[in-house]
Amino acid sequence: MSITKILLISAMVPLMFVARACEQSEPDSLMKGDQKNTKKMKEHKFKIQKSEEEWRIVLGEQEYHILREKGTEPAFTGKLYDNKQNGIYLCAACSEPLFSSETKFESCTGWPSFYKPLADSAVLEESDDRYGMKRTEVRCAHCGGHLGHVFPDGPEPTGLRYCLNSAALDFEAE
Numbered sequence: 001m002s003i004t005k006i007l008l009i010s011a012m013v014p015l016m017f018v019a020r021a022c023e024q025s026e027p028d029s030l031m032k033g034d035q036k037n038t039k040k041m042k043e044h045k046f047k048i049q050k051s052e053e054e055w056r057i058v059l060g061e062q063e064y065h066i067l068r069e070k071g072t073e074p075a076f077t078g079k080l081y082d083n084k085q086n087g088i089y090l091c092a093a094c095s096e097p098l099f100s101s102e103t104k105f106e107s108c109t110g111w112p113s114f115y116k117p118l119a120d121s122a123v124l125e126e127s128d129d130r131y132g133m134k135r136t137e138v139r140c141a142h143c144g145g146h147l148g149h150v151f152p153d154g155p156e157p158t159g160l161r162y163c164l165n166s167a168a169l170d171f172e173a174e
C-alpha cells in the first residue's frame with residue numbers, strides 16, 4: 001500500500017466517526033413501559049375520529065403519508081427542524097397543542113427534537129417493530145396521528161429525544 005493511500009485512509013477514519021456522531025436517528029429505542037403503553041393505546045378513545053377518506057381530504061399528500069401511514073420525511077428537509085422561534089407546536093392534523101419551543105433542542109438529526117411533550121396526556125407511545133428496529137412510536141393523543149419516535153438518548157432533565165416530523169406539526173409563534 002502506498003504512503004499516499006495510508007495517509008488518505010488515516011485522514012478519513014476520524015471523519016467517519018464525526019459523521020456517525022451526527023447520525024443518531026435510529027438508536028436503540030425506548031422499550032421500558034412498552035407493555036403498559038400498548039395497553040393504554042388499546043383502551044384509548046381518540047376524540048377526533050375520521051375515516052381515511054376524510055383524512056385524505058383534509059391533509060396534504062405528505063402530511064397524510066406521515067400522519068396516517070407512519071411515514072418519515074427525509075432528514076433536514078422539514079420546515080421546523082431548524083425553527084428557533086418561541087412558540088407552541090401543534091398537531092398538523094387536529095391542531096392540538098403538543099410541544100413547546102422551551103423543550104426543543106438541537107439534536108443534529110435533521111428532525112425537530114424535544115425532550116418532553118407539553119403534557120404527558122398530549123401524546124401516546126407505542127412499540128414499533130417495523131423495518132427490523134425496536135422503536136417507540138409517538139402519536140397525537142387527540143387524533144391518533146403519527147408524529148415520530150421517542151429515543152432514550154435525549155438531554156436532561158428527561159434523557160428523552162422526541163424525534164418528530166415537521167410535516168406532522170404546525171407552529172404557532174408566541
Ligand SMILES: [Zn+2]
Nearest residue numbers: 091094140143
Ligand atoms: Zn392530532
